[in-house]
Amino acid sequence: MSGKTLYDKIWDDHVVQEDADGTCLLYIDRHLVHEVTSPQAFEGLRMAGRKVRAPEKTIAVPDHNVPTTAGREDPASMPDDSRVQVAALDTNAKEFGIHYYPVSDVRQGIVHIVGPEQGWTLPGMTVVCGDSHTATHGAFGALAHGIGTSEVEHVLATQTLIQKKSKNMKVEITGKLRPGVTAKDITLSVIGATGTAGGTGYVIEYCGEAIRDLSMEGRMTVCNMAIEGGARAGLIAPDEKTFEYCKGRPHAPKGAAWEAAVAYWKTLFSDDDAHWDKVITLKGEDIAPVVTWGTSPEDVLPITATVPAPDSFKGGKVEAAKRAIEYMGLEAGQKLTDIQIDTVFIGSCTNGRIEDLRAAAQILKGKKVKDGMRAMVVPGSGLVRAQAEEEGLAQIFIDAGFEWRLAGCSMCLAMNPDQLAPGERCAATSNRNFEGRQGRGGRTHLVSPAMAAAAAITGHLTDVREMI
Amino acid sequence: MEKFEKLSGIAAPMPLVNIDTDMIIPKQFLKTIKRSGLGVNLFDEMRYDNDGNEIPDFVLNKPQYRQAQILVAGDNFGCGSSREHAPWALADFGIRCVISTSFADIFFNNCFKNGILPIVMPQEVVDVLMNDAEKGANARIEVDLEAQTVTTSDGQSFAFEVDAFKKHCLMNGLDDIGLTMEKASAIDSFEAKAAAARPWA
Numbered sequence: 241m242s243g244k245t246l247y248d249k250i251w252d253d254h255v256v257q258e259d260a261d262g263t264c265l266l267y268i269d270r271h272l273v274h275e276v277t278s279p280q281a282f283e284g285l286r287m288a289g290r291k292v293r294a295p296e297k298t299i300a301v302p303d304h305n306v307p308t309t310a311g312r313e314d315p316a317s318m319p320d321d322s323r324v325q326v327a328a329l330d331t332n333a334k335e336f337g338i339h340y341y342p343v344s345d346v347r348q349g350i351v352h353i354v355g356p357e358q359g360w361t362l363p364g365m366t367v368v369c370g371d372s373h374t375a376t377h378g379a380f381g382a383l384a385h386g387i388g389t390s391e392v393e394h395v396l397a398t399q400t401l402i403q404k405k406s407k408n409m410k411v412e413i414t415g416k417l418r419p420g421v422t423a424k425d426i427t428l429s430v431i432g433a434t435g436t437a438g439g440t441g442y443v444i445e446y447c448g449e450a451i452r453d454l455s456m457e458g459r460m461t462v463c464n465m466a467i468e469g470g471a472r473a474g475l476i477a478p479d480e481k482t483f484e485y486c487k488g489r490p491h492a493p494k495g496a497a498w499e500a501a502v503a504y505w506k507t508l509f510s511d512d513d514a515h516w517d518k519v520i521t522l523k524g525e526d527i528a529p530v531v532t533w534g535t536s537p538e539d540v541l542p543i544t545a546t547v548p549a550p551d552s553f554k555g556g557k558v559e560a561a562k563r564a565i566e567y568m569g570l571e572a573g574q575k576l577t578d579i580q581i582d583t584v585f586i587g588s589c590t591n592g593r594i595e596d597l598r599a600a601a602q603i604l605k606g607k608k609v610k611d612g613m614r615a616m617v618v619p620g621s622g623l624v625r626a627q628a629e630e631e632g633l634a635q636i637f638i639d640a641g642f643e644w645r646l647a648g649c650s651m652c653l654a655m656n657p658d659q660l661a662p663g664e665r666c667a668a669t670s671n672r673n674f675e676g677r678q679g680r681g682g683r684t685h686l687v688s689p690a691m692a693a694a695a696a697i698t699g700h701l702t703d704v705r706e707m708i
Numbered sequence: 709m710e711k712f713e714k715l716s717g718i719a720a721p722m723p724l725v726n727i728d729t730d731m732i733i734p735k736q737f738l739k740t741i742k743r744s745g746l747g748v749n750l751f752d753e754m755r756y757d758n759d760g761n762e763i764p765d766f767v768l769n770k771p772q773y774r775q776a777q778i779l780v781a782g783d784n785f786g787c788g789s790s791r792e793h794a795p796w797a798l799a800d801f802g803i804r805c806v807i808s809t810s811f812a813d814i815f816f817n818n819c820f821k822n823g824i825l826p827i828v829m830p831q832e833v834v835d836v837l838m839n840d841a842e843k844g845a846n847a848r849i850e851v852d853l854e855a856q857t858v859t860t861s862d863g864q865s866f867a868f869e870v871d872a873f874k875k876h877c878l879m880n881g882l883d884d885i886g887l888t889m890e891k892a893s894a895i896d897s898f899e900a901k902a903a904a905a906r907p908w909a
């Protein structure tokens with residue numbers, strides 16, 4: 241019998257019951273909740289007279305709708321529909337007795353940044369949230385994935401999910417990254433190699449020297465976009481960096497419990513003889529700073545490339561590429577570095593952590609954004625914001641001409657007032673370049689924080705390696 | 709949940725690949741706290757212009773497809789955001805079945821919770837169904853969940869796979885929360901065991 245993968249091990253430790261056809265009842269250790277995908281679930285509980293089974297394992301924070309400008313504690317600062325949704329979360333959190341970080345709390349932020357920051361997310365756990373970017377928490381060696389609202393209600397009521405096991409996929413990034421290349425470039429390059437459906441049916445484990453070399457922040461960036469490759473979840477085996485990050489966090493174990501936890505966490509790795517259903521290997525040194533040109537995260541190329549010709553693709557992708565190039569207002573053969581931008585967005589659950597802000601500030605220090613550029617930084621949480629202020633990063637952004645905002649999802653999905661107008665073109669550190677994602681008719685180029693900073697200075701997509 | 713047994717309906721062709729849930733229901737419609745009423749905004753940015761007028765070329769605006777109950781779509785349908793508002797909007801419009809070569813995982817699961825049957829077929833079968841859908845309102849496609857077959861308007865029949873448990877729930881309109889709550893004692897014992905093994909969790 242072959243050994244087990246990390247996914248196999250976490251899965252086996254959480255199966256409550258398995259039916260003959262492989263359908264499992266899987267226990268959920270942490271349930272993260274935000275205001276957009278939960279109101280109907282709480283309403284469902286109420287209608288059926290059900291309670292939250294494990295309120296102590298359920299953590300709520302408003303992030304998608306919230307304004308990122310000063311004065312937002314006043315509900316009148318929000319449009320009616322957003323206010324109703326945030327108010328519903330306030331009420332549901334109180335009524336059902338779950339942990340809650342309202343906008344007035346400095347710990348508020350994007351749910352996938354708050355979870356790890358507060359020590360809710362720990363290795364070996366199962367973590368779910370009504371949000372596809374729950375994959376982020378896989379960076380801790382936690383099995384974490386997004387669910388729909390019906391499943392949110394199922395987890396609230398039963399602390400379990402009905403699931404079948406996915407297949408195992410290994411994505412190995414060997415060797416070292418070159419200067420100017422970051423976790424964002426890794427994760428986008430993997431999607432470029434596999435396509436947005438390449439991971440469908442799989443849980444990915446990222447491994448290899450380039451992954452081990454990443455900080456926890458970088459690992460979260462990599463796992464965050466596993467969903468963009470179609471995978472149910474992304475995982476990275478926990479190691480000393482993971483333990484170091486978790487130690488002392490408010491909800492991490494302490495004392496003897498900590499020692500016991502670490503002893504267990506050290507068993508969480510894929511065995512040498514584990515079976516993999518699919519293996520992808522990229523060389524770290526081959527990865528360049530990348531940028532997306534189209535309207536799918538798989539439309540990604542090194543910054544030195546040109547916009548591809550649609551007929552260089554096959555099947556349905558030919559039409560999709562034509563449509564994307566038209567939507568994006570580009571021409572085949574155009575150099576990516578010739579694409580002029582008017583907006584820069586630094587933030588999101590992909591790149592809204594302290595390391596991301598440091599990377600962008602390093603490029604921006606002593607420089608100014610291009611005249612007419614609208615540039616904003618939206619820290620991932622109130623605590624990231626406070627730390628960035630303490631480290632002097634906020635001042636670098638402000639001096640360069642960036643708006644320094646309060647925490648939230650902001651322009652990543654543009655549910656709050658932070659949106660693109662039709663035809664506006666943005667270099668964004670977020671995760672999706674779909675049509676209309678950042679505002680109807682808006683055009684999104686996904687990049688790393690350093691690349692976003694470089695573009696803010698020059699006014700066009702720029703190879704950050706020329707600035708370091 | 710509405711039961712799904714058999715369906716004979718108009719199929720609308722949407723050959724575009726990677727139709728994401730932002731396309732299916734854009735974020736401005738996610739601010740609702742209800743499940744109903746989203747059908748009018750299904751595919752909003754593809755379906756209406758900036759002034760809210762219908763775009764005549766969009767498939768569901770064409771007279772022959774306004775009553776469509778089935779979508780035949782390109783690869784990787786439903787990718788992106790986990791928003792269940794996507795199947796809510798499809799169901800509210802009247803779509804009960806989507807056929808594609810592949811679906812994104814979360815969307816696929818969400819469909820079954822809302823009385824929608826997502827069917828995965830190989831490319832060559834999707835091509836046949838796409839051609840049939842192109843024929844318009846006179847070409848009704850039949851979907852039989854019990855028999856696990858899809859039949860074109862000219863009688864070509866294709867078998868499909870579906871998870872047995874999901875099929876059971878869909879055919880009987882079952883709420884799986886109720887089913888799981890019957891297993892409360894198994895969850896209790898798991899929790900007791902897990903609390904001993906991993907007290908920090």
